[in-house]
Amino acid sequence: MTKRVYRFKEGNAEMKEILGGKGANLAEMTRLGLPVPDGFTISTEACMDYLNNGQAFTSELKKEIETYLEQLELSSGKSFDDPENIMLLSVRSGAKFSMPGMMDTVLNLGLNDENVKHLATITQDESFAYDCYRRLLQMFGDVVFGIDTSHFEGYLDFYKQKHSVLVDSDLTAEQLKEIVTEYKRIYLEIKKLEFPQDPREQLFAAVEAVFSSWNNERAKIYRQLHRIPDNLGTAVNIQLMVFGNSGNQSGTGVAFTRNPSTGENKLFGEYLINAQGEDVVAGIRTPLPIANLKEAMPEVYQQFVEMSELLEKHYRDMQDIEFTIENKKLYLLQTRNGKRTAHSAFKIAVDLVEEGLKTKEEGIMSLDPQSVNQLLHPVFVEEALKEADLVSKAGLPASPGSATGRICFDAATAKEWVDRGEKVVLVRQETSPEDIGGMVVSEAIVTSRGGMTSHAAVVARGMGTCCVAGCSELEIDEFLKVVKYPNGTLTEGDVISVDGTNGDIYVGHVELTLSEKNEYFEQIMAWSKEFARLEIRMNAETENDIKTGIAFDANGIGLARTEHMFFAPERLIEMRRFILSDSTLARKEALETILEYQIEDFKTIFSTTQEKAVVVRLLDPPLHEFVPSKQADVERVAKEMDIRYEVLQQRINELHEINPMLGHRGCRLAITYPELYLMQAEAIIRSAISLQREMKLDVNPEIMIPLVGMTGELTILKEKINQHIQHILEEEKATIAYTLGTMIELPRACLIADELVKDADFFSFGTNDLTQMTYGFSRDDAAKYINQYITDGILPVDPFQTIDEEGVGELIRIAVKKARTIKPKMKIGVCGELGGDPESIAFFDKLGLDYVSCSPYRVPVAYIAAAQSAIQSK
Structure with a gap:
């Protein structure tokens, strides 16, 4: 028979896969000889067996649990049936990855109408005994029977108010008995069932409920947000109860070995006297700082300090510890690596390395790369958020950061208001190039349509502006200038606050706090560059964006999108003359004017990057x-x-065009309008020559042709561009070492990479289009259904945010292999949005790519992810 249950003393910290994080750490603390109430863990495998087999206990599992229950009775000297030594248990969830508050717990299990009297006799405290019983009735009713806890809380509040009782601990034994009677009546009224009096029946029902809570709605959402697989299951920890609510010499609390907000190396936490764990979480009573325990119970406090230091040194990380004090005796109920803010995470990582508890590699591996976003963008003050009225949580976190401003529905109004000193948020159904003037001046951008790679999202990330995209709960009427949301209506000029890191929108002004680079951030970045194998480039074309990327030490530009250079009014009108005029002369004149603009554009780019690599993508959109x-x-x-x-x-x-993303764009434009690409190539080369002469800069531009899917496209365009460039170089008597490559963004291009490579000096994967073309998903419309796909388990994650290794990733793998079979040292990179995603970066690193490119503000994220990948592959 497969083993599904483990005593704490049988496990260790390495068994998280089987015992879950909590069970593994309880086992490890037991192994270390710390005061952990005894118990056993039912494995995560048992949970998945239960969920996959019609949610029914197998007879084998039931028998195994009963065996371990008997062992616990023998070792503790307690029993459900012993009136002189009653055994009460806690039943707690515990998945491999910490999911605080997402799954269910039952405390004081084993009490019934008889045992509560025995407990009162044993403890000589009737109030304590009935307080435990009413807690069990409420938790069991909620977790096992699905009775809304408000039925219990509502009655308790009514009863306390009626009898002028301020806090639960002031209730008398007789009053608690009345409450217990009412709680049992609630079972009958709502479920037409009585509370089970058999402790073993209670135990099995509680275990089943905890197993089932793996699939409750909040747990599913939490797993989606944190990319935790659905097939892990939760372990269930059965543990002897210890009682923090047994008088004024008892209590319960939570403490961190360092401050989780600031990273300060000082014990940080809270506790409550005469309370159980849920009292701290519920916030009904105000807890005391852990430092106060030093005066209230000095010996217990000193013991806790010593144990905290031991645990931090043992786990070599900041610990989050739950504890209970029963009649001045300290018990540890849980330890885990504590969650922390980005600011504290970087400080703690550096401090632990400098203290000798971690190596530099371990310090880097302890960080979540995405947390860098909190460091580099403004964030809302946590306390202020609690008071804010929510507009929606349904948007996509398209570009991180937080901002507040007045709603504007068009670019012109946004610019006008900003000119008069207002801060604005541009709110539109979707954005287009026409909106760029308003986007540039806005504090934030909100759209009701579009996805993570929509126009609004990509432009906002490039600018470092926070953006919530695809917020389908919003009905945006740009004509009437109103926004309807589930709980109200907003009009132009109303203030909203936008959280682009989480995709949330709030009514009114929410206080912001500035996040800035600090010495700990700089140290982590230095270590990351030391270990990273991949180069990290930036997607940038404006001077400000380039300077931002250079400040983060980007290795160069992996994607300069030339279409973004045409959106200024004076340029847009010339582009429109070229596109819309039926006069050959007018079109030629327009191109000559655009050429002058482009020369200045590229001079700005090359002079700002100096001699760093620069990939310029020729015109791509329809x-x-x-x-x-x-x-x-x-x-x-x-x-x-x-x-x-x-x-x-x-x-x-x-x-x-009916479907412009599959239409007349990219290299197809250059096949029909070759003068467009020749003009751009000329601007690139003339700017390089100019800087070579003016500033002695050795510029080596990498010119990229987009959307190639056939060898003929690349061959014809390469020949025309090379001829044109050679003519310019001869005319100017200059030498510029340029390269000519292509953007791989079509499945067919991946499959014929061994042919394309003959005419290409480099490849760069455009993962946005490659994902779109592979799935047949419109990247601008996928937000309408992709979340449902993830909820239903059809997709594990959004493939526009994290590489689909089986499909898109396999195409990239094929292309790399084919290309390097012909040219072993072929330079290959990624310039799509996945170039800034940590999981995707790890995949690209394993494939042996040379660089990834991402928006400037994601460069630090990419460096840490690249370093982590390199460290893991050692």
Whole structure:
């Protein structure tokens, strides 16, 4: 028979897979000789067996639990049936990964109408005994019977108010008996069932309830947020009860070995006298600082300090410890690596390395790379958030940070209000290039449509502006200038607060606190660069973005998106002249003007990056993205271009595409309009020549052709571009060492990589489009259904945020193998959004890619992730 139950003394800290985090740590503390109430753990495997087999106990598991229950009775000298030594148990969940508060717990199990009297006799404290019984009735009713806890809490509040009792511990024994009687009546009224009097029946029912709580809604959501697999299950820890509610010499609390907010190396925590664990969590009574215990119970406090230090040194990390004091005797109920803010995480990691408790590698591995976002962006003050009214939690956390401002529904209003000193949040159904002026000046951006790689999301991340995208709960009426949400309506000018790190939106102003780099951040970054194998580049084209990336020590630019250079009004009008004019001369003149703009653009980029690598992607989006869509805008552009409205509208209609992402874009534009790419290539080379002469800069641009899917596309364009560049170099009597590569973003390109590589100096995977094309998902519309796919288990994660190793990842693997079979030293990188995702970075590192590129504010995230991957592969 497969073993499914383990005594604490049979386990150790390495058995988290089987015993869960709590069970493994209880076993480890037992092994260390610490005062842990005895017990046993039912394994995570038993949980998954139960859930996968119709939620029924097997006879083998039931028999094994009964065997271990008998052993516990023998070793403790207690029993459910012994009136002189009653055994009461706690039943607690405990998954491999900490999921605080997500699953269920039952305390004081074993009490019934008879045993409560025995407990009162044994302890000579009737109030204590009936307090334990009413707690069991409430928890058992909630966890096992599914009775809403408000039925119990509501009656308790009513009873205390009626009898002028302020706190639970002031209730008399007679009063508690009355409450117990009412609680049992609630069972009958709501469930038409009596509270079970058999302790063993209680135990099995509680175990089943804890198993089932693995699949409750809050646990599922928590796992999705933290990417915890659904197939792990939870262990169940059965442990002898110790009583913090047995008088004023007893208590319960939680403490951290260091401050989880600041990282200060000082014991930090709280406790309550005469209370059980849920009292601390519930917040009904105000707990006392752990330091107060030094005066109240000096010996217990000193013992706790010594045990805390022992546990931190043993686990070599800051610990979160739950404890109970029963009549001045200290018991430890749990220890785990404590959750902490990003600020404290970096300080604690560096301190532990400097104290000799961790190596540099272990210090890096202890960090969550994504937590860097909290360090580099403003965040809301936690206490202020508790008071804030929620608009929605349904949005996508498209770009991290927090901001507050007045709602604006269009770019013009946003710019106008900012000019007069207001802070604004741009709120739109979705954004387009027309909105860039408003996006640049906004504190935050909110859209009701679009996904993590939508226009709003990508542009916001590039700018370091917080953004919540695809918030489908919002009904945004840009004409009437109102936003309807589940609990109300907002109008233009109303203040909202936006949390782009979590995807949350609040009504009104929420206090912000600035997050800045500090010495601990700098130290972690230095260590990360020391261990990382991958180069980390940035996706950037504006001077501010480039400077941000350089401040984070990016190795260069992995993606400069030239289409972003055309959105300024004076450039947009020239681009529109080229696209919309039917005059060859007008189009030529427009291109000549754009060429001058582009030369200055690239001079700015190359002079800012100095001699760092720069990959310039030639024009990628469909031409219709540059043309106006609304009637008022069409009328204005017609006037600017001196074209009749009807003629202009007809040309715009001709450019319209049913599915533009699969349409006339990328290299297809250059096949039909080769002058566009030749103009851009000329601007790149002329700017490099200019800087070579003016600043003695040795610029080696990497020119990238997007959306190639056939060898002919690359061959033809490479030949035309090379010829044009050679003509310029001969004309200028100059030498520029440029390279010409392609962006791999089509499945077909992956499959013919061994052919494409013959005409390419480098490859860069555009993971946004590659994911879109592989799945057939529109990246701008997937938000409408992708969360449901994740909820239903169809997808483990959003493939636009984390690499799909089986599909998209396999295509990348094939392409890399084919390319390097022909050119073993071929430079290959990633420039899509997955280049900033830690899990994806680990995958790219294992494939042996040369670099990943991401938005400037994600460069530190990428460095830590790359270092962690390199450390793990050693």
